[in-house]
Amino acid sequence: ERRPKLWGIPIDNVSSDYAVSKVVNWIRLKQGGKYIVTLDALATLRARKDKIYAKCVKDADLVLPDGKGLTFALRFLGMPVQERIAGIDFVEKMCRIAAYEKVSVYFLGGAEGIAAKAAENMAKKYQGLEIAGVHHGYFDETEEPKIIEHIRESGASFLLVALGVPKQEIWMNRHREELEGIVAIGVGGSFDVLSG
């Protein structure tokens, strides 16, 4: 099945290579305003109880199956997916292709200095990677318009949103129209790992 459902939450049965090429295509065709969610077992449990989070997942343009628990459950229920796509691996894959395709990436989230360090490490690892900008993830609503403006003016095509679950999904859902021309993905605590 291409889009098996777990408790009403659709999950895309795609490979990470397919997902990456899909993102690059969206960017090339300037079909932005799209966002991607990676879902693990804990997140599906949350979606059962949290209607707002569930809606943000259902509205996503791609829902990638993350975590052994989720892929095991899907296999157990007779809906095996072809690949487990960990958020952090997907970020690295995207950075590699972004460097090659000249896709500019913006890093949003994490504690002060963490996004910048993660971006710096990725730029070192993937020669030619263009960092559009960075911003930490501890801001209140009054600062949001300024941050959105910064992202839009940065020329970013790909936006990593590391605000944790469910904050990042709610944020991407709320701002998708303002982020036209940009593809966003929720990456949880990835910057904490990438900055190390």
Ligand code: UDP
């Ligand atoms: N975070 C943030 N702003 C917030 C809350 C969290 O930028 O208001 C960041 C936090 O610094 C951490 C990440 O979001 O880097 C959350 O990581 P965690 O592993 O807790 O989230 P999950 O992987 O469950 O999404």
